[in-house]
Amino acid sequence: MKRNYVLEPLGEMKAMYQAYHEEIVELSRKNGEIVLLYGDFPRGAAGELFQKEHPDRIYDVGIAEANLITTAAGLAGGGYLPFTHCHSIFAVGRAYNQIRQNVAFDKLNVKIVLCNSGMLWPFMGGSHQIIEEIAAMRVIPNLVLVSPSDPASTKKVTRAIAEHVGPVALRISNPAVPTVYRDDFPFELGKAVTLIDGGDAAIISTGMVLADALEATDMLAKEGIKVRLLDMHTIKPIDAEAITKAARETGAIVTVEDSSIIGGLGGAVAEIVAENAPVPMKRVGIKDRFGQSGTIPELKEEYELTARHIAQAVRESVKKK
Amino acid sequence: MTHDEKLIQRLAEKAKIIRRDAVEMIWAGELGWIGGSFSQADIIAALMFHQMKHDPKNPDWEDRDRLIVSKAHCCETVYAALGESGYFSKELYKSYGKMGATLQAHTERIVPGIEYSGGSLGQGLSFALGEALAARIDAQKDSSGHPIPRYRVYCIIGDGESNEGQIWEAVMAALHYKVDNLVAILDHNKFQSSGTVEERMNMMPWVDKWKAFNWDTVEIDGHDFEAILTALENADKVKGKPHIIIAHTTKCKGVPSFEHKNLHFCKLSDEMYAEALEALK
Ligand SMILES: Cc1ncc(C[n+]2csc(CCOP(=O)(O)OP(=O)(O)O)c2C)c(N)n1
Numbered sequence: 193m194k195r196n197y198v199l200e201p202l203g204e205m206k207a208m209y210q211a212y213h214e215e216i217v218e219l220s221r222k223n224g225e226i227v228l229l230y231g232d233f234p235r236g237a238a239g240e241l242f243q244k245e246h247p248d249r250i251y252d253v254g255i256a257e258a259n260l261i262t263t264a265a266g267l268a269g270g271g272y273l274p275f276t277h278c279h280s281i282f283a284v285g286r287a288y289n290q291i292r293q294n295v296a297f298d299k300l301n302v303k304i305v306l307c308n309s310g311m312l313w314p315f316m317g318g319s320h321q322i323i324e325e326i327a328a329m330r331v332i333p334n335l336v337l338v339s340p341s342d343p344a345s346t347k348k349v350t351r352a353i354a355e356h357v358g359p360v361a362l363r364i365s366n367p368a369v370p371t372v373y374r375d376d377f378p379f380e381l382g383k384a385v386t387l388i389d390g391g392d393a394a395i396i397s398t399g400m401v402l403a404d405a406l407e408a409t410d411m412l413a414k415e416g417i418k419v420r421l422l423d424m425h426t427i428k429p430i431d432a433e434a435i436t437k438a439a440r441e442t443g444a445i446v447t448v449e450d451s452s453i454i455g456g457l458g459g460a461v462a463e464i465v466a467e468n469a470p471v472p473m474k475r476v477g478i479k480d481r482f483g484q485s486g487t488i489p490e491l492k493e494e495y496e497l498t499a500r501h502i503a504q505a506v507r508e509s510v511k512k513k
Numbered sequence: 514m515t516h517d518e519k520l521i522q523r524l525a526e527k528a529k530i531i532r533r534d535a536v537e538m539i540w541a542g543e544l545g546w547i548g549g550s551f552s553q554a555d556i557i558a559a560l561m562f563h564q565m566k567h568d569p570k571n572p573d574w575e576d577r578d579r580l581i582v583s584k585a586h587c588c589e590t591v592y593a594a595l596g597e598s599g600y601f602s603k604e605l606y607k608s609y610g611k612m613g614a615t616l617q618a619h620t621e622r623i624v625p626g627i628e629y630s631g632g633s634l635g636q637g638l639s640f641a642l643g644e645a646l647a648a649r650i651d652a653q654k655d656s657s658g659h660p661i662p663r664y665r666v667y668c669i670i671g672d673g674e675s676n677e678g679q680i681w682e683a684v685m686a687a688l689h690y691k692v693d694n695l696v697a698i699l700d701h702n703k704f705q706s707s708g709t710v711e712e713r714m715n716m717m718p719w720v721d722k723w724k725a726f727n728w729d730t731v732e733i734d735g736h737d738f739e740a741i742l743t744a745l746e747n748a749d750k751v752k753g754k755p756h757i758i759i760a761h762t763t764k765c766k767g768v769p770s771f772e773h774k775n776l777h778f779c780k781l782s783d784e785m786y787a788e789a790l791e792a793l794k
Contacts, residue, residue: 232673232706232713254676254714255634255705282633315544315610317617319585319632485542486612494612 193388193413195406197378202403203371204343208364209307211343213238215350216275220246223354227267229253231260231278233307257282261290261304268300273354280306280363281322284329295359296335302359309339309363310399310450311478311495314487321483326398327455329361330428336381337428339363339457341402344373345425352381365400365450367488372402384431390418393506394438397448398424398457404492405448407499412506419506427457432464439469444509446474448502453477472512474505520563521738528558530597532767533793534606535589540786542610542618547789548776549587552702552735552762553669557582559741560667561594569599572625576663581641584671584700585620585631586778592616592624600626635677638697641668642683645695645755662694665749669698673705676714684726687755695755696748697728700735702764704775723757735760768792 217238220226228235228242230252235243243250249272253260257278264274276283283291283306295302306329311321329337338353338360340346346364353360377385384396388409397405402423409419420442422434439445445465449457458475465473478495492498532554539545557580561567565578582591589609596603601615601624608614615624619632629640648662655661670680687695705713716722723730729751733740741760748756765771768789781789 230707232676234707252707252713255673256676256678256714258678285633286635315542315618317610317619317621317632319619319630484612485610485614485618490612 193390193409193418195388196386197374197376198372198387198406199374205368205370206343207366207368208340208343208346208400210236210238211346212305212350212364213242215347217242217245219351219354220249223273225271225273226354227251227272227274229260229264229274229276231255231257231282233277257286258290261287261302262294264302265290265294265298265300268302273301273303275303275305277305277307279320280309280325281320284322284325288328291335291361292332296332299334299358301357303353304359304361306361306363308366310365311483312400312450312488312491313366314491315485317485318482323452323478323483324455325363326427326449326451326457327459330460331455334359335428336360336426337363338381338426339398340425341397341399341423342369342372344371344375344377345379345423348379349425352379356381363399367400369400370403372406382426382429382431384434385423385425386420386434387423388419388421390420391442392418393444393446393510394420394422394442395446395448395502395506396422396424396435396438396457396461398427399450401448401450401497404497404499405502408502408506411499411503417506417510424457427460430460430464432468435461435464436468439465439471443471443513444473444506445471446476446502446505446509449477450497451477452480454480472509474509476502476505516739516742524558524562524738527562527597528555529767529793531558531590531593533790534593534596534603536781536786536789536793538589538592538606538609538616540781541607544610544618544778544780545589546586546778547589547771547781548704548764549584549671549700549702550589551765551767553582553587553700554590554767555736555738556669556698556700556741556760557590557594559738559745561598563742564745565667566664569626572600578664579628579641579644579666581629581637581644581666581668582620583631583637583641583668584634584674585629585637588616588618588620591620591627595624595626598626634671634674635679638668638670638680638683641666641695641697642687642692645687645692646690648694665694665696667696667698669700671705672699672701672703672710672716673713675699675716684728688727691753692755693752696745696758697756698758698760700762701759702762704764704777706777708775719759723759727754729754729756730759732759733761735762736766
């Protein structure tokens with residue numbers, strides 16, 4: 193199947209956190225309003241470069257996530273463009289009300305970087321792997337939620353959210369992931385990218401599992417199942433038009449995420465599909481379980497997130513058409 | 514010296530064993546928190562192998578003393594102390610931090626002897642407070658009508674962790690309820706995750722903060738067993754307020770070449786592994 197904007201073979205492996213920081217350093221050279229805040233959190237080489245270039249625009253408030261988020265809100269109130277950095281589990285989990293009340297409620301221009309987001313964080317275990325961030329963040333009014341899938345889309349997303357005026361939460365997963373996109377792919381907040389344009393079923397993916405979804409489309413192509421593949425990099429506002437169109441034109445939808453399907457991308461897509469164009473659906477993602485220690489391949493296997501599992505979900509949903 | 518030389522020697526030996534076993538775990542898991550696990554090791558040894566009443570054969574014994582390690586990333590020396598006490602087989606060390614393992618990368622309550630599933634810093638002292646309050650409900654009363662707590666609760670907190678506001682919420686409430694069966698121990702190793710405590714979030718002066726909250730406050734060398742035991746025993750004697758032992762420690766204490774560096778979360782190289790085992794012989 194013809195692939196749009198996709199590097200073949202897939203490109204350099206890189207951590208999305210690094211790609212994000214490289215882009216921030218670029219942006220900060222033109223935008224003097226950018227301020228970075230951390231919660232006892234490593235910055236990496238690019239972050240250290242920012243420290244050198246703008247020593248008066250970088251803070252670390254220690255292990256104090258509630259204070260981190262609300263301080264950023266205050267900086268936005270003072271006219272700056274703050275980006276906060278801490279583990280997603282502790283931003284969403286320890287500072288939920290601060291995000292809701294101090295940032296989103298007043299539409300303050302704060303960018304909350306949800307570091308080490310999702311289930312696919314090796315070794316750390318269930319206390320650290322967040323399954324609920326999509327559900328918890330997308331229910332908050334005014335808050336944009338973005339979830340890039342590789343280093344290239346992370347850079348585009350970073351630029352776009354810096355330009356967007358208003359609160360944003362940005363999911364950044366932990367492991368180094370392959371570069372999926374060519375540099376020239378068109379990116380617009382709120383518009384899903386169609387990587388493959390098939391008509392038998394549609395896979396709607398978000399975050400770093402995109403590479404696995406791509407692999408699944410290859411497996412299915414060999415069986416003659418032509419899959420449309422959408423990268424839903426913006427979870428809120430969600431691209432309802434692309435989802436409805438995919439449901440109408442393919443008649444079967446599979447969502448893929450490294451997050452809980454309850455309220456996650458699966459839930460978000462199901463809401464649109466049920467209202468606009470009911471068709472059989474399958475949700476690949478975390479099924480109401482906490483995480484645990486393990487390597488990325490082991491976690492993908494245990495939580496049924498591999499290309500094999502995605503392909504099987506597509507077969508099952510196609511069968512129900 | 515008020516404590517028997519033999520007791521101190523025995524505890525020092527136990528501390529060495531749990532550090533060594535923690536090295537084996539971190540080696541097997543290919544990652545771990547050696548720095549904070551080692552800075553607290555002597556305190557853990559004093560608690561688990563002397564001070565606390567507990568029964569490895571009966572981990573659910575209702576009246577056992579509790580140990581809450583709030584900085585639960587430092588799980589390796591805790592697991593090692595439990596294994597050495599006989600709560601479970603040391604065979605489990607080999608699967609530390611691996612898929613399906615009982616010994617996960619942060620302490621979990623399903624492990625025999627572990628009271629508290631941690632990982633989210635700043636919450637353990639509140640849990641310890643709740644456990645300490647529970648020991649007073651339905652307890653026998655002394656002649657003046659005060660409850661005699663059924664057990665004591667020990668809670669190890671980190672200096673970086675003390676950035677969290679919730680720590681100070683627990684501090685406030687524990688005093689308000691005069692919870693004197695609660696002993697917090699600050700593992701003051703002067704480092705947090707991304708740097709020294711001083712450069713990351715300077716909370717000086719530490720002692721004055723706790724005193725201002727009116728806790729029974731002492732400052733000790735957290736690697737001196739005599740001092741640790743004395744402080745723990747004194748905590749039993751002071752009534753009507755909670756206790757804080759500010760223990761000055763060294764991150765990664767026990768392997769001289771690792772000390773005073775921020776080996777916070779790391780993988781051991783072949784050389785480091787050999788060096789650690791050599792130092793802990
Ligand atoms: C709420 C929360 N925020 C951040 C982290 C990530 N983290 C794990 S350990 C650590 C540093 C802890 O420092 P300290 O309490 O001094 O422990 P020690 O140096 O003894 O390991 C951080 C920031 C966490 N586990 N929980």
